[in-house]
Amino acid sequence: xxxxxxxxxxxxxxxxxxxxxxxxxxxxxxxxxxxxxxxxxxxxxxxxxxxxxxxxxxxxxxxxxxxxxxxxxxxxxxxxxxxxxxxxxxxxxxxxxxxxxxxxxxxxxxxxxxxxxxxxxxxxxxxxxxxxxxxxxxxxxxxxxxxxxxxxxxxxxxxxxxxxxxxxxxxxxxxxxxxxxxxxxxxxxxxxxxxxxxxxxxxxxxxxxxxxxxxxxxxxxxxxxxxxxxxxxxxxxxxxxxxxxxxxxxxxxxxxxxxxxxxxxxxxxxxxxxxxxxxxxxxxxxxxxxxxxxxxxxxxxxxxxxxxxxxxxxxxxxxxxxxxxxxxxxxxxxxxxxxxxxxxxxxxxxxxxxxxxxxxxxxxxxxxxxxxxxxxxxxxxxxxxxxxxxxxxxxxxxxxxxxxxxxxxxxxxxxxxxxxxxxxxxxxxxxxxxxxxxxxxxxxxxxxxxxxxxxxxxxxxxxxxxxxxxxxxxxxxxxxxxxxxxxxxxxxxxxxxxxxxxxxxxxxxxxxxxxxxxxxxxxxxxxxxxxxxxxxxxxxxxxxxxxxxxxxxxxxxxxxxxxxxxxxxxxxxxxxxxxxxxxxxxxxxxxxxxxxxxxxxxxxxxxxxxxxxxxxxxxxxxxxxxxxxxxxxxxxxxxxxxxxxxxxxxxxxxxxxxxxxxxxxxxxxxxxxxxxxxxxxxxxxxxxxxxxxxxxxxxxxxxxxx
Numbered sequence: 273x274x275x276x277x278x279x280x281x282x283x284x285x286x287x288x289x290x291x292x293x294x295x296x297x298x299x300x301x302x303x304x305x306x307x308x309x310x311x312x313x314x315x316x317x318x319x320x321x322x323x324x325x326x327x328x329x330x331x332x333x334x335x336x337x338x339x340x341x342x343x344x345x346x347x348x349x350x351x352x353x354x355x356x357x358x359x360x361x362x363x364x365x366x367x368x369x370x371x372x373x374x375x376x377x378x379x380x381x382x383x384x385x386x387x388x389x390x391x392x393x394x395x396x397x398x399x400x401x402x403x404x405x406x407x408x409x410x411x412x413x414x415x416x417x418x419x420x421x422x423x424x425x426x427x428x429x430x431x432x433x434x435x436x437x438x439x440x441x442x443x444x445x446x447x448x449x450x451x452x453x454x455x456x457x458x459x460x461x462x463x464x465x466x467x468x469x470x471x472x473x474x475x476x477x478x479x480x481x482x483x484x485x486x487x488x489x490x491x492x493x494x495x496x497x498x499x500x501x502x503x504x505x506x507x508x509x510x511x512x513x514x515x516x517x518x519x520x521x522x523x524x525x526x527x528x529x530x531x532x533x534x535x536x537x538x539x540x541x542x543x544x545x546x547x548x549x550x551x552x553x554x555x556x557x558x559x560x561x562x563x564x565x566x567x568x569x570x571x572x573x574x575x576x577x578x579x580x581x582x583x584x585x586x587x588x589x590x591x592x593x594x595x596x597x598x599x600x601x602x603x604x605x606x607x608x609x610x611x612x613x614x615x616x617x618x619x620x621x622x623x624x625x626x627x628x629x630x631x632x633x634x635x636x637x638x639x640x641x642x643x644x645x646x647x648x649x650x651x652x653x654x655x656x657x658x659x660x661x662x663x664x665x666x667x668x669x670x671x672x673x674x675x676x677x678x679x680x681x682x683x684x685x686x687x688x689x690x691x692x693x694x695x696x697x698x699x700x701x702x703x704x705x706x707x708x709x710x711x712x713x714x715x716x717x718x719x720x721x722x723x724x725x726x727x728x729x730x731x732x733x734x735x736x737x738x739x740x741x742x743x744x745x746x747x748x749x750x751x752x753x754x755x756x757x758x759x760x761x762x763x764x765x766x767x768x769x770x771x772x773x774x775x776x777x778x779x780x781x782x783x784x785x786x787x788x789x790x791x792x793x794x795x796x797x798x799x800x801x802x803x804x805x806x807x808x809x810x811x812x813x814x815x816x817x818x819x820x821x822x823x824x825x826x827x828x829x830x831x832x833x834x835x836x837x838x839x840x841x842x843x844x845x846x847x848x849x850x851x852x853x854x855x856x857x858x859x860x861x862x863x864x865x866x867x868x869x870x871x872x873x874x875x876x877x878x879x880x881x882x883x884x885x886x887x888x889x890x891x892x893x894x895x896x897x898x899x900x901x902x903x904x905x906x907x908x909x910x911x912x913x914x915x916x917x918x919x920x921x922x923x924x925x926x927x928x929x930x931x932x933x934x935x936x937x938x939x940x941x942x943x944x945x946x947x948x949x950x951x952x953x954x955x956x957x958x959x960x961x962x963x964x965x966x967x968x969x970x971x972x973x974x975x976x977x978x
Contacts, residue, residue, distance in 0.1 A: 322383025372424025399452025401728030442487030503547025633795025655780030656725025724760025800895025855890030
């Protein structure tokens, strides 16, 4: 290969949406492919389109190296599943695996080889719009979902025509952006980097993830795209990653804006040397690579290493054997089977936050219903990061339509009430009249998907516009009502919570949104989801998360001089792991297989079993999520007051019991220090082991590491 051809493999360019080959907007892409100076194209799909572009590269370039086609398939291709944050609320990794399997099949049939997913940025910042793409605030939960999604996308062999290569993003600590402002600074210690942000990436690598994407933020003052410590020392040397690292969109060029590189040439040198292999959209390596190589700014060895990593993936995907897709087998839309999977998945992700006086489930025999609110008759419930063509062709099922089908004999009235973000309250009287004339009202409020996702930080995370006034007006009627929240982040639910008899967190549920919500409202599905992130009482309380560290003056209600606010309780509105059911459960006291274990035995692979019996004490079948937490009482580095180390979602018939068992080992009881070379310690001392159905679990046993 010539130097230009090698540098070409490191270049990824963007395709223009809805523009086929030969249409002026894609000339740079086609010319580069024809010259053998292009390795990958993103945002391109469609069997005919990708085949036409692939022929340019394979049949017209000197070496005929196939192109790698990438696309943001985040929570669905044609069949849109719930947003990733919602999927985490299922506490069931099979949910995210189902999404990935369906997405891979649909995407690969349309010429896509590679998805920029899963995102595994742990975050304590609900103002950050990209929390919608995350699994929330906990590294253990995120790691389990990251591994499951990687396996779902890639299967046993991603050369298969129903699988695609996955990308673990964003490496690393993007979720720590200051103030929740996207692309912002992250200042993080080595121990927090390794204990909070890195574990999901290690889980993805252990699951065989093909690629990794660098993040936009700095890490300890060094931009991630130029951070040799994270990209080379940790990812390659310590973890042995043999895939390739792709930049984020123009992330290499942005080293200049960071003040880390003087110009494009310096940005190219710093990024490649640090460990970035492929440059997305910006062209600093293509423009300056030859000169940098000649002047010794980059080494031939490093250039060849990057090219080899990219070519290995193309071979592993089978592109050298068969670079084209079967146009006759292209999947053109959701099927009944994939719709059924999306519906079941979405219902499994819903979280019942409140249910006073057993307001839910509603009876399908109800005589009259009012359905009000800005999202009652809306099909804009797919969530952030949806393939544009899918959003246009296959909008979400409306809640109003689904409620009418679920209660065919009921008189169902509808009123908008208020717009999603406006302050006009002139429609509220019509909504109030509908509520007064109905046996029960379903109020569907929340955020439009455009208010979450990338570049969608919010300083105020309450319900936008006049939506709270709508809830208050319905509450003032004195009639029964239910609030359904559709949103991409935790919300501050404000003063209306006290007056709402029942609140159902539905997130942005995807294609089958209305049907899934109706399934839970009417009890066809008993909700079993749990919150993967804490809901703050007010924005001023942020960050508030269950896995915080203790201070020297932990909260005490009767002592002013402890860590607290004067005007807010110390805990969140709804805690991590919280979620109700239409039945009730009782958990017995946890049991340990032994009360003490030697540290050296743990380091050698020994474990301690934790078991608990859970019983359905109610009158109907339901799901409970049994959760295991640990607290290291004293350590050489202060530890979180609780760390999730196991969870199990179990289905139990009324009156049935089951014993759930977990294993605690070194990785559950140890921690990473601030040593940049990577030091993991399992120290002697006492641990409290908690088991319950949320992060506020009360069942406790003491374990001693000797």
